[in-house]
Amino acid sequence: MRKPIIAGNWKMNKTAAECRALVTELLPKVKGAKCDVVVCVPFTDIALAAELTKGSNIAVGAQNIAWADSGAFTGEISAAMLVEAGASYVIIGHSERRQYFGETDKSVNARLLQALKTGLKPIVCVGELLAEREGGLTEKVCRTQVVGAFEGVSAEQAAGVVIAYEPVWAIGTGKTATDEQANETIGYIRSVVKELYGEKVANGMRIQYGGSMNAKNVAGLMAQPEIDGGLIGGASLKAEDFSIIVAAAK
Numbered sequence: 001m002r003k004p005i006i007a008g009n010w011k012m013n014k015t016a017a018e019c020r021a022l023v024t025e026l027l028p029k030v031k032g033a034k035c036d037v038v039v040c041v042p043f044t045d046i047a048l049a050a051e052l053t054k055g056s057n058i059a060v061g062a063q064n065i066a067w068a069d070s071g072a073f074t075g076e077i078s079a080a081m082l083v084e085a086g087a088s089y090v091i092i093g094h095s096e097r098r099q100y101f102g103e104t105d106k107s108v109n110a111r112l113l114q115a116l117k118t119g120l121k122p123i124v125c126v127g128e129l130l131a132e133r134e135g136g137l138t139e140k141v142c143r144t145q146v147v148g149a150f151e152g153v154s155a156e157q158a159a160g161v162v163i164a165y166e167p168v169w170a171i172g173t174g175k176t177a178t179d180e181q182a183n184e185t186i187g188y189i190r191s192v193v194k195e196l197y198g199e200k201v202a203n204g205m206r207i208q209y210g211g212s213m214n215a216k217n218v219a220g221l222m223a224q225p226e227i228d229g230g231l232i233g234g235a236s237l238k239a240e241d242f243s244i245i246v247a248a249a250k
């Protein structure tokens with residue numbers, strides 16, 4: 001049995017004051033959750049979110065991590081900084097980073113290795129563009145991204161990684177993949193993990209769906225056998241919506 005994991009991806013939203021308000025509202029609402037609950041917040045909110053959620057069932061994550069320990073990497077934030085600030089999860093390779101900030105499978109791999117080295121729990125994002133889905137390339141793209149991301153990662157390390165399947169055309173568009181589409185591609189991703197690491201790791205790995213997941217469509221998605229949770233963007237910015245999603249994951 002895989003324990004579902006619901007992670008909010010706040011993206012570049014919520015100042016510290018807004019973070020305080022949202023987390024404070026969220027805490028009592030998700031208290032009885034049957035799944036793992038994570039909020040991936042902007043760097044400037046990590047320490048505050050960690051302090052506010054101390055001793056609760058909400059874990060705090062970052063949205064990116066540097067691939068080096070320290071040094072001349074202007075604008076980057078190291079794994080050690082994230083850990084000390086109170087993060088326990090980190091999103092790696094989100095499609096917005098790939099699209100707007102030049103993230104590649106190679107840099108995703110380097111960041112993943114860095115996260116694993118420091119004990120941060122990675123959420124690795126993969127997913128196809130609309131043209132790739134329409135061109136029948138979904139599986140090929142997901143395979144390339146998964147194989148690229150996990151290069152040099154041992155089976156033992158891989159077992160602790162969460163993958164988020166996020167079809168790029170479904171992110172922030174209101175267009176969700178159908179329950180069956182999401183289930184099918186996640187099943188395929190699991191088969192790639194099986195090729196790389198064997199059945200035990202593949203069966204134990206948690207693979208989320210992400211892309212316009214919300215309070216209305218969560219039940220259908222979560223009813224699919226391959227889907228182990230969600231990476232939630234827009235709907236994670238409202239405590240009410242996010243807590244409905246959390247409650248649906250059991």
Ligand code: PGA
Nearest residue numbers: 171172211212232233234
């Ligand atoms: P969305 O974003 O839920 O707003 O589509 C999901 C994501 O980008 O992680």
